[in-house]
Amino acid sequence: MSTIEITEVVPTGTWASDPVHSSIGFAVKHMGVTPFRGSFKQFEAGLVDGKLSGSAPVESIQTDDENLTGHLLSPEFFDAERHPVLRFESTKIRREGENVTIDGTLTLKGVTQPVELRGTVTGPLADPYGGNRLGLELETTVDRTQFGIDWNADLPSGGRVLADDVKLSAQLELVEQA
Amino acid sequence: MRILGISGSLRRDSHNTKLLLAAEELLPDGANFELYTELESVPPYNEDRDTDDSPVEAVHLREAIETADAVLFATPEYNGSVPGQLKNAVDWASRPHRVSALWGKPVAVVGASTGMFGAVWAQAELRKVLKTAGARVVETEVAVGKADSRFDAEGELLDEEIREQLAETLELLLAEATVSPRLVAV
Numbered sequence: 001m002s003t004i005e006i007t008e009v010v011p012t013g014t015w016a017s018d019p020v021h022s023s024i025g026f027a028v029k030h031m032g033v034t035p036f037r038g039s040f041k042q043f044e045a046g047l048v049d050g051k052l053s054g055s056a057p058v059e060s061i062q063t064d065d066e067n068l069t070g071h072l073l074s075p076e077f078f079d080a081e082r083h084p085v086l087r088f089e090s091t092k093i094r095r096e097g098e099n100v101t102i103d104g105t106l107t108l109k110g111v112t113q114p115v116e117l118r119g120t121v122t123g124p125l126a127d128p129y130g131g132n133r134l135g136l137e138l139e140t141t142v143d144r145t146q147f148g149i150d151w152n153a154d155l156p157s158g159g160r161v162l163a164d165d166v167k168l169s170a171q172l173e174l175v176e177q178a
Numbered sequence: 179m180r181i182l183g184i185s186g187s188l189r190r191d192s193h194n195t196k197l198l199l200a201a202e203e204l205l206p207d208g209a210n211f212e213l214y215t216e217l218e219s220v221p222p223y224n225e226d227r228d229t230d231d232s233p234v235e236a237v238h239l240r241e242a243i244e245t246a247d248a249v250l251f252a253t254p255e256y257n258g259s260v261p262g263q264l265k266n267a268v269d270w271a272s273r274p275h276r277v278s279a280l281w282g283k284p285v286a287v288v289g290a291s292t293g294m295f296g297a298v299w300a301q302a303e304l305r306k307v308l309k310t311a312g313a314r315v316v317e318t319e320v321a322v323g324k325a326d327s328r329f330d331a332e333g334e335l336l337d338e339e340i341r342e343q344l345a346e347t348l349e350l351l352l353a354e355a356t357v358s359p360r361l362v363a364v
Binding site for chain 1: 275276281282309310312313314315357
């Protein structure tokens with residue numbers, strides 16, 4: 001592999017997420033019919049010498065219902081009091097053209113599990129302010145019960161209110177740091 | 179360490195109150211037990227009265243839970259569920275959401291009934307209610323069936339197996355109450 005190809009795979013240097021133009025969120029099928037979506041308002045993500053990492057305070061979780069947000073923060077779900085931060089650390093990044101696959105670990109509610117993120121990478125491109133930007137759109141699906149988040153309830157006609165599988169997504173606009 | 183016991187039965191000779199008093203005897207040194215005795219006086223929950231000038235009985239209830247390190251509930255089963263007065267007390271203690279007396283509070287549930295099953299339905303429902311209120315619910319169950327034959331005339335628990343189950347429940351409850359918030363952060 002040549003030096004140029006390595007540069008295409010993972011840019012060197014330090015890149016940090018632009019909070020206004022980045023987001024992370026989750027979606028889980030509710031009542032067996034439609035995905036319910038939420039997000040974490042505050043988070044940090046960065047790419048440092050080819051390693052992607054990110055973290056978010058659990059208390060920054062956002063839904064459209066205050067009572068639901070409270071329930072999600074309680075010990076029955078994320079247990080924000082004892083596990084206030086969720087975290088991702090990459091172990092390996094592979095790029096093929098626009099496609100990227102990132103192996104790493106996700107730590108949630110005190111449990112660390114391996115995950116594989118898949119998605120696309122764009123750039124680096126020059127921005128109007130004299131800097132460089134790199135885009136990453138990533139997705140993975142995790143089984144929430146593997147992290148000890150196993151709340152559920154029965155539906156009258158059978159089945160469960162909340163799916164075990166949760167789709168996690170990240171849209172990162174990373175800015176090269178001077 | 180202060181453990182508050184709340185019996186869902188108001189009856190003077192309540193088996194559930196006796197069960198809590200049996201638990202008191204099993205607590206290790208350094209853990210103090212207090213039996214909450216004002217359940218009957220807690221008024222029906224009414225959001226209009228849940229103000230800075232809430233009923234004094236509700237304020238006392240909230241303070242009793244707030245200042246305890248953990249709460250042990252003992253519930254009978256009325257018509258397959260939690261007695262209304264106990265549920266009403268939990269409703270008072272669960273508000274305001276996220277800053278309530280029960281929010282993050284380590285709690286455990288045990289139960290006694292004169293039937294065969296030891297209030298297992300009521301216990302399961304009370305656990306569900308407490309979890310929804312944001313309490314830290316210990317996942318144990320102590321089901322004392324045929325409760326009228328489990329205590330002697332002085333109210334002493336006669337069943338050694340139940341005593342062991344109570345001790346295990348208390349051990350788990352105390353362990354939860356010993357964990358300081360944010361010390362186990364990832």
